Amino acid sequence: MAWVEDRGGCYRVRYRRSGHIVTDSTHADRDDASAQATLLNNATRAARQRYMPLPAPLLSGWAEVWLSSHLAADSTMARYRSMLRSHILPVFGEHRVDAISRQDVKAFARELSARLSDTTVRHIVTLLGQLLREAIDEHLMFFDPTARLRLRTRPREPRLFATAGQVQQIVARMPDTVTRTLVTTAAYTGMRISELLALTRANVHLPKATLHVSATVGALHEVAGHRTLGAPKTPAAVRDVALPSFLVDGLERLLRTHPYDTVFCAPTGRWLWRTDFNNRHWRPACDGHPERNWQPIVAGMHFHDLRHTHRTWLDEDNIAEAAKANRLGHAIPGIRGVYAHTTPTMTARLVAHLHTRWLDHGGHW
DSSP: OEEEEEEEEEEEEEETTTTTEEEEEEEEEHHHHHHHHHHHHHHHHHHHHHHOSSOOOOOHHHHHHHHHHHHHHHHHHHHHHHIIIIIIIIHHTSSSSOOOOOOOOHHHHHHHTSSSSSHHHHHHHOOOOHHHHHHHHTSSOOOTTTOOOOOOOOOOOOOOOOOOOHHHHHHHHSSSSSHHHHHHHHHHHHHOOOHTTOOOOEEEEEETTEEEEEETSEEEEEETEEEEEEOOOGGOOEEEEOOOOHHHHHHHHHHHHHOOOOOSSTTTTTTTOOOHHHHHHHIIHHHGGGGGTOOOOSEEEETTHHHHHHHHHHHHHTTHHHHHHHHTTTOOHHHHHOOOOOOOHHHHHHHHHHHHHHTTTTTTO
C-alpha cells in the first residue's frame, strides 16, 4: 500500500517494493500526493485481482507443496521438516500466506529468541522467508514480510579449543584403539566427524600419507535414525588430507586390529553412532567423571571443536591461508579464492609443524 510523507515542505508518495521502501513521486500539494497514492493503491488492487484470482492457500498447505518440489540434501530436508513441525506451523500453519504480516513475523522471532539461540532463530526465520518468497514468485502474495528483518544478536562465549597436551589427555581416556585413533586423527587433520566415520580403506593411502574425502561417499549422514553414505558438506570438502608420519603409523596399527572396510567402526564392523560415542566416551573424557576419578579437561568442548583446535594450531604455526582452507575443506570467498593455491612446499611445512607439535607434547601410541 502507498502512503504520503511530509518531507521538507513537499509531499512524497512512498511504497514498499521487494522489501525496500521506494519513492514514487514528489508533490507540492498534499491533495495531489494523496491522489497519486490512491492511484497506486487502486493499481495494486487491480494487479492482485489479475494475478491472484483465487484465495491464497494456508501456510500448512503451501509448505507441503514447497517441500515436495524443493531440492536439498536429505539431512537438510529433515531439518526443514523439523523446524516447520516444531516452530513455524504451530504459529502460522492456519494463516493464509498473504495474511502473514511483518509484525507477525517480528513477534514470532521475539518469542523464539526468548528460548532458543540466535543461530536457531535465524535459521527458522530464514526458512519461513524461503517459503514466502517462493509464494511471491507464484503470485500468491505481493510482499515478503521477512525482508530486511533485523534479528537480535546476543553476545556468546567463544568456541572452545584444546592444546596438544589436552588432546593427549582426552585420547588417554578413550576405551579402545578405534576411538583413540579417531580423536587423534580429528585433532591433527581437522576433518569433520561425518568425513571420519565414512572413511574406508580404499580412501586411506598410507604410502602417500594422505586421506581422501570422496565426492560421492565422503560423509556419513544420519537422518531420522538412518545412516547412509553420501557427498560431504560442500564441494570444497572433496580433498586429499596430508598426514604427518605419526598418523600414518597410528592408522596402520588401527587397520591391523580389525578386518572391516570402515576404518573407524564398532567392534561388529558397523558405523559408529555419533550420539552414542558422544554420550559414552567424549563427554565423560572432556567434562570429567566422578565415578572414575576423572577431573575435567576442557569442560563443554564438542567433538566439532577439534576442527577449531586444528585451525588454531595452524594459525599459531603461521600456515598460509590457502593451505588452511584446503585442509579444512573450505572455499576462500571472492577473487582471493581464484588466485589462492596450495603448493607441495606449503603442505610439507604444515605436516612438519604438526609432527613437531605431537612430539613436543609427549605424543605416543
